[in-house]
Every structure is written in C-alpha cells, then in structure tokens.
Amino acid sequence: MIISNFDMNHIPRLSNDVYVGLCHEIGTPDEIRLRRDAFDILEELDKPLRIKYGLYKMKSGSKREGFNLSTSDEDWMLWPPNHKVICDLSQTRLYRIPQHTVILMESENLPPGFTRLKLISPSNVDKVISSRIEIKNEIYISSTLFRDNHMRFLETIYVTTSTPIHHGPCSSFVNEEDIEEDYAFCFRSHHWPKTSLPWIQRCYQQGWPSEAVVSDILSGGFHVVPIGSTPAKEEEWRISFSLAEQKLVYSMNHCQFLCYGLFKIFLKEVINFQNHTPVLCSYFTKTVVFWVIQSNRSLTWSANNLLPCFWECFKLLIHWVHTGECPNFFIPQNNMFRLKVTGFVQTSLYCQLYDLYKKGISCLLLSETLRSYLSKAILDTTMKVCSQSRTSGIPFSILMLKLFNEIRIPASSPEFSTIELFAIYIKQIENVLKQRLSLCKAVVLQCITSDVLKNSAFLMHSKIYPHKYRNKDYYKANKVPALLKQSCALGYVSNIMYLAIHFYGTKRYEHSLSCLQVAQRRMSMPYIMYFCPVNEDIFTHCIAEMSLSNIIKKVLVSDIALNNKYTYIDELVTEQRISESNGRLTLYIPPMVMLHLLFILNHHRLGDTLKAHYFLRNLQILLHSDDSTYKYLPPTPFRDISWQILGICQQICGDYLGSLHSYHYSLQQEPTQRIQEATLFRMNSLSQLQM
Structure with a gap:
C-alpha cells in the first residue's frame, strides 16, 4: 500500500496538522453545528409561509451539509406540499382526494434509480397540468415539460443577472449577490422506494448509520427530480435521496466530515484543475465517503488518522474508475458512471488518478489550499501531535468572530409584503420557542426574531409613510418604534441605528441623535467585533461571564441592511x-x-x-x-x-x-x-x- 513517501511514524503528526488546517478552512465542530442549526431553524420557521404559498422549499447541497467553501453554490429543492408521491397503490388511502394530488411511481422496465410518475388524481397546479403526457391511455407527468415550465416560472419571479439554464434536473442562474443558484423543482414522497429496501438491511448489518438515523431517514422519505436516464427519456424521473444524504452527513463525526471536505478540495484543486469539462463531481466524493465509512468498520476516524482515512477513499475512487462502476449508495444497481466514465474518458481519468496514487500522500501538496498547512508540518518535524480536543487551534476571539459570521450570513429573515405574513411568521416563532432548542438554535432564533421585528417595523413604516411624511401621521406609528426597540433588545449592537433611521425619517431629530449617541458609545468598546478580530486578552476578560446570547447583543456589530x-x-x-x-x-x-x-x-x-x-x-x-x-x-x-x-x-x-x-x-x-x-x-x- 502506497500511502506516503514519508516515514510512517510521521503520518499521525501530518494527519493532525491537516485536521487543524481543515478546521480553519472548513470549520470547527461548533461552526459546522451552527451553520446546520441556522438552516434547520430557518426551514422550521418557513413552513407555514410555504404551505400558504403552496410551494415548499428546502436548502440542499454542500451548504446545507455544513460547508461554506467559496466555491459552494446555493442549492434548493422546491415542491408542492399537496402533491403526494406513493410507491404502491395501497398507500392512496393515506391521503385525501381532491385536497391531495396522488402520484404513483412506476419503475418497471426502467434503469435502476429512475421512475415514471403516473397521475392518480387531478392536479390543481398549472405547471403540473401543462406537463401531462399520455402513455397507453394513462396520464403521466413529463420531466422535460415540468422542468421547462419551472424555468419560465423562475424567469418571471426572480431577479437574476443571468439567463437561467438547465443544469441536470435544476434551473441554474446567478443571483443578485453574484452567487450561482440551482433550483430543483420536484415532488416529495414520505414513503421509501422499493428498489432501496435492501439499503435498510445493509445498514443494520454494517452498523452504520445507527438505527436511530436510519429510522429518521425512512420517516423523511425521498424526492423525485425531473431528469431521465438519458435526455430523450422525458417520461423518466430520477429518485433523489438528498434529504437522506443530508442526515447521513449530519451523523458523521468531525473527522469523517473533514475527510469528505478534504476530498472535495482535492477533487477541485488537483483532479479537476484546469479541466473545463470535469468528469467527476463532488457528489461522487460524497458517495465514496459513505461507502468507506459503512464498509470499512475497522478504520479509525480520528484527527491523527485523517490521511489514512482519506487514502482509503481515494483508493476506492480509483477502483471505481478502473471498473467503470460507481454504485449509488442507496440503490447500488444504479451505476452513476454508466454514461460519464467510459471509453477514452475512463482510460485517461484512470491514468491521471493512478499517477497521483503513485506520488503517495505528497500528492496533496498539489492542492494550493492543502499545501499551505501540510508543507509546514513536513518541514517542521518537531511539531507534536495534540489531542483531538485541542485540534481546532483557534484563539477564542477568532472562534467567536467566525461563529458570529456564521450567524450573520444565513440567519436573515424574509422580507414581508403584508402585515398578515408577519403575523404568521411571529406565530411560528412562538411555536418554535416552545420546543427544546440547542444553544446554537436558540441564538440563531434570537437573531432571526430581531431581524423579523426590524423588517416588520419598516414594512409598517412604509405603509404609514408611503411617500412624504405629514405632521398628522407622525404619532400613528407608535408600534414602529416599539418593534424596533424589541429588535434592539434581541439583536446586534448596531441595531439601534435602525431606530435612529426611523426617528430621522419622521423628523424627530433629537430622538435620532440620542440613539446615535448610544450606538457610538457602545460601538467604541474595545471588545466590539465587526469583521476584524480584537485583542485576545481584552476580549476574553470582558466577556468572561457573558452568555452567548448576551455576547450577540453586546459584542457583535453588523452592516445596516436597507x-x-x-x-x-x-x-x-x-x-x-x-x-x-x-x-x-x-x-x-x-x-x-x-x-x-x-x-x-x-x-x-x-x-x-x-x-x-x-x-x-x-x-x-x-x-x-x-x-x-x-x-x-x-x-x-x-x-x-x-x-x-x-x-x-x-x-x-x-x-x-x-x-x-x-x-x-x-x-x-x-x-x-x-x-x-x-x-x-x-x-x-x-x-x-x-x-
């Protein structure tokens, strides 16, 4: 086994240093947990609005899994909540017709992992109605028409800086922040496909994931996305396990998660480097990691064994390319290399991977990201292996700043067009508050609530003062400053400036100046954080007795969003x-x-x-x-x-x-x-x- 050109005694030390580097690059356990909690809580809060709109929305992809890499896209799955996909006709009795549109999966004589969707009851969604096709006197839903209809829908409702294009089952475009977004309009099933039933038994036999995770996955069901096994197969839909994969990634320990991240970086910066049409995508790396975790139970997933774990994953990928078979984790009969890795492409890719394999672990030095911290460990043979509990190696103030930025980025509430929508959202916040929340979720919810109150205040402000402010209108808006004060009590140090903005807009200049003086005094404190770290000793001393909730309110300053x-x-x-x-x-x-x-x-x-x-x-x-x-x-x-x-x-x-x-x-x-x-x-x- 070729694993390194270095003395094997150095592998634990090198592994540990890569682990520390990846904690900086990808995130510490706390950062990853906070990212996931932020998206989980946002999705929970969003449910009533999505039901009202008739279109449920779920974040998927690498960001939902906990990554925040610069190359990460925004991936979304959307589906009508009243459309129910069933795997067997007997499941029809679980739903109410016509309130529910029932869709039956038919997978006979189709490639593994694909299905047809037969309409059992009528749909009231125009994009579904216009996607119907007839096959042997039965009504089915065309994946091609469905995808095209939603592409046109996106063009009308979203502000984009590029024309949407097809990207697999998704409609892809660049949003207002110049970030690529992939929207997969699809259907959801709360059942489990027959073709994936053997997966359940395999999990129990191999011991991964745990029975609790398997049960959670089964209760969550799966999706069907609009793409066939070939472009010509408009009646075919692909079975998607995005939700199940997300739960599998959540169940990984931090070393397993970082190994997955390491593999993603290695794929982008080494294997696919300078390749404008790469054959391999990050989904294959995730599949490799799943199979290695499940099938190799003797592997120790710890910080000082990270590189051997990565090497096992890399070897499995090489084997798959050599054989031309990449078995889907849930439906192994579905060979995901069937059309992509064949002929000359397969041969050249295998030669490339085998050349990297012959270099041993030193092939990681070809990655710009990994080289920055791996080369230091190679040169400094005196570095000691530290325990896993200390592997983050990040000063407390820096860690806090990173955590704050994780809260700041995803935890922003929706903008409301009516007071009614604001009331629905506030009611859902109250419902969520009744649940037992983790510390991370509680802090994220605190920031979201502050944001909701602020946005709603300015919605009310805009209704009262649509154009010019009139004297007789000034005191009709007592609720606006009250909402903004509540927002200040929960939110960032800088939130008081929104109150100052309101007072300035309503010509109460002295009130506005009083708010600004408070903001100026608070923002001048030495422990205040914006985007730069502060003095470690001062920061640690000043916030030693503060809860995380109070740190948010007394330490963090954010940009003013209009x-x-x-x-x-x-x-x-x-x-x-x-x-x-x-x-x-x-x-x-x-x-x-x-x-x-x-x-x-x-x-x-x-x-x-x-x-x-x-x-x-x-x-x-x-x-x-x-x-x-x-x-x-x-x-x-x-x-x-x-x-x-x-x-x-x-x-x-x-x-x-x-x-x-x-x-x-x-x-x-x-x-x-x-x-x-x-x-x-x-x-x-x-x-x-x-x-």
Whole structure:
C-alpha cells in the first residue's frame, strides 16, 4: 500500500496538522453545528409561509451539509406540499382526494434509480397540468415539460443577472449577490422506494448509520427530480435521496466530515484543475465517503488518522474508475458512471488518478489550499501531535468572530409584503420557542426574531409613510418604534441605528441623535467585533461571564441592511432605486459610515453646521484611512456606497468639489452595490448646479 513517501511514524503528526488546517478552512465542530442549526431553524420557521404559498422549499447541497467553501453554490429543492408521491397503490388511502394530488411511481422496465410518475388524481397546479403526457391511455407527468415550465416560472419571479439554464434536473442562474443558484423543482414522497429496501438491511448489518438515523431517514422519505436516464427519456424521473444524504452527513463525526471536505478540495484543486469539462463531481466524493465509512468498520476516524482515512477513499475512487462502476449508495444497481466514465474518458481519468496514487500522500501538496498547512508540518518535524480536543487551534476571539459570521450570513429573515405574513411568521416563532432548542438554535432564533421585528417595523413604516411624511401621521406609528426597540433588545449592537433611521425619517431629530449617541458609545468598546478580530486578552476578560446570547447583543456589530423596496432615508432614495433596478434587493452600508451619515443629516436638519462638519471630517478620515487594523474600515464590497455617502454628505454641507472627488472614488471601487448610475446622475446634477 502506497500511502506516503514519508516515514510512517510521521503520518499521525501530518494527519493532525491537516485536521487543524481543515478546521480553519472548513470549520470547527461548533461552526459546522451552527451553520446546520441556522438552516434547520430557518426551514422550521418557513413552513407555514410555504404551505400558504403552496410551494415548499428546502436548502440542499454542500451548504446545507455544513460547508461554506467559496466555491459552494446555493442549492434548493422546491415542491408542492399537496402533491403526494406513493410507491404502491395501497398507500392512496393515506391521503385525501381532491385536497391531495396522488402520484404513483412506476419503475418497471426502467434503469435502476429512475421512475415514471403516473397521475392518480387531478392536479390543481398549472405547471403540473401543462406537463401531462399520455402513455397507453394513462396520464403521466413529463420531466422535460415540468422542468421547462419551472424555468419560465423562475424567469418571471426572480431577479437574476443571468439567463437561467438547465443544469441536470435544476434551473441554474446567478443571483443578485453574484452567487450561482440551482433550483430543483420536484415532488416529495414520505414513503421509501422499493428498489432501496435492501439499503435498510445493509445498514443494520454494517452498523452504520445507527438505527436511530436510519429510522429518521425512512420517516423523511425521498424526492423525485425531473431528469431521465438519458435526455430523450422525458417520461423518466430520477429518485433523489438528498434529504437522506443530508442526515447521513449530519451523523458523521468531525473527522469523517473533514475527510469528505478534504476530498472535495482535492477533487477541485488537483483532479479537476484546469479541466473545463470535469468528469467527476463532488457528489461522487460524497458517495465514496459513505461507502468507506459503512464498509470499512475497522478504520479509525480520528484527527491523527485523517490521511489514512482519506487514502482509503481515494483508493476506492480509483477502483471505481478502473471498473467503470460507481454504485449509488442507496440503490447500488444504479451505476452513476454508466454514461460519464467510459471509453477514452475512463482510460485517461484512470491514468491521471493512478499517477497521483503513485506520488503517495505528497500528492496533496498539489492542492494550493492543502499545501499551505501540510508543507509546514513536513518541514517542521518537531511539531507534536495534540489531542483531538485541542485540534481546532483557534484563539477564542477568532472562534467567536467566525461563529458570529456564521450567524450573520444565513440567519436573515424574509422580507414581508403584508402585515398578515408577519403575523404568521411571529406565530411560528412562538411555536418554535416552545420546543427544546440547542444553544446554537436558540441564538440563531434570537437573531432571526430581531431581524423579523426590524423588517416588520419598516414594512409598517412604509405603509404609514408611503411617500412624504405629514405632521398628522407622525404619532400613528407608535408600534414602529416599539418593534424596533424589541429588535434592539434581541439583536446586534448596531441595531439601534435602525431606530435612529426611523426617528430621522419622521423628523424627530433629537430622538435620532440620542440613539446615535448610544450606538457610538457602545460601538467604541474595545471588545466590539465587526469583521476584524480584537485583542485576545481584552476580549476574553470582558466577556468572561457573558452568555452567548448576551455576547450577540453586546459584542457583535453588523452592516445596516436597507430593503430597496422601502424608503428609509430620503437622501439615499436614488441609490436604492438604482440598486434595485440593477437586480439588488438590499443595500448594505457599513455601520460606522451609517453612524456618521445620520449624525451629519440630523445636525444639518437642526441647523448645527459646526457639528455637521465635525462628523463630516471624521467620515473623511475614516474613508481615507490606510490602517488595515482599524475594525470599522469599510470592507471592499461596501466601499462604493461608502464613498457615495461621503459625497452626498459633502454636497449637503456645501463642499461641491470634495463631493465630486468622492463620487469619482465611488466609481473606482468594486461595483458591488450596483449604484454607478446613481453616482453618474449625482455628478451630472452637481455639474449643472455649478454652471
């Protein structure tokens, strides 16, 4: 067995160092748990709204599994909840017709893993109705028509920066954040397919996964997605075990999960490197890991044995390529290499993999990511193996910052179009709060609740003040500040600025300034975190007795998110409208930039020129600073709006030349917020004003 060019005694040490590196790259156990809990709780909260809309939505793919790699796409599965797929006609009695549309699977004379869908009762969904085809006087659903119908549906309801294209069973497009999204419209079954019944017995015999996990998987059922065994087979649908796979990944220990992540990185950066049409995808690496965990029960999955575990997975992949057979984990008769890995492609891929195999573990050095920490371990033979409990090797403040960012990114609530939807969501939050929640889920729910209250407050704000604010309207909105205060009590340190925005918009400038002074005082604390780490000793000392919930409320500062459908600040309406017209739903403003903007606007409205100019100078200093260690330096993606705001403030204060310079700087930044047209408009308006 070729495993390494190095002394075998060094393998535990090298394994441990790769484990530590992957904890930094992929995540510690706490980070992974928090990501998963965030998506789980969001899905739970979303259920009533999805039922109301008649389209259930589930996040799938690597992000749902717990990865947050830069190359990870956004994968979604959507299905009508009142359409029930059954595996046997006897299961019809479990459903109510016509409230439920019953669909029967027929897999006879089809390749393993594929099925036909026969309509047993009528559907009331137009995209299903228009996907019907007739076969031997029976009505079936065409996977091709179904997929095409939903492609057109996506084009009408989602703001995209690219034309949707077919990607397997999915419709794929680039969203407003320039992230690729895959939407798989499908059907769900709460039963288990007959072709996969042997999988249950195999799990019990091999001892993985546990009986509890198997039971959970069986209760969750499976999906059928719109793609046939070949493009011409429009009547065929593929059986998808995405939900079951997610639960299997959740059941892995951290070493197994990191091995899976290591394999994904190795595939992307070594095997598929410079290959524009790669044969292998990450789904195959997941399948390999599943089979190795289940079939090789003697393998020790621990930090100091990570590399031998990876090597077992790599060898199995080579064997599969050599034989041209990649058995699906749930239906082994389904050879997933059947059409992809054949002939010349198979031969060349096998030669490539075998050449890597001959290099031994040193082939990992071909990966840019893995090389960065594996090479250090190779050179430093004095490094000691640390126990698994200490393998994260991450300072506490850095770990907290990483955890906070995990909360910040996925745990954002939906924007509501009506008060009724807000009431439904709040009711579901109350229902979830009655459950026994893990610490991670409780913290994520806290942040979501804060976000919901904030969004709902501005929805109410927009209903009361649709265009211009009138004196008689001011005190009709007592609920708006009340909701925002509740949001502040649960949310980030910076959330009080939303209250200041509301007070400024309703011309209560003194109230707005009071909120800003509180925000300024709190944000100046030495332990406050934005996107940069803080002094470890100070941070540890200051938060030693704080609960995680209080850390969120007293330590974390976040960007100010303005929904482009609402008006928050009159002076930013142009930027919001242009940003929205260019496909962005939200305008993000760094907290310190927003703080200075509001100070300047309030003092200007009150006629206090000296204080307005004082905060204008401070904003200039902030944006001109080259001190990369300053925690509130605007991140690169937000510098276009930051310079734009400086220009607006200079224009308001009468510094027209400085304003033009700032607008020029805004145009030179990354156009993340897509406000260039607003910048050019302001520059033209300013030029005409000076003529």
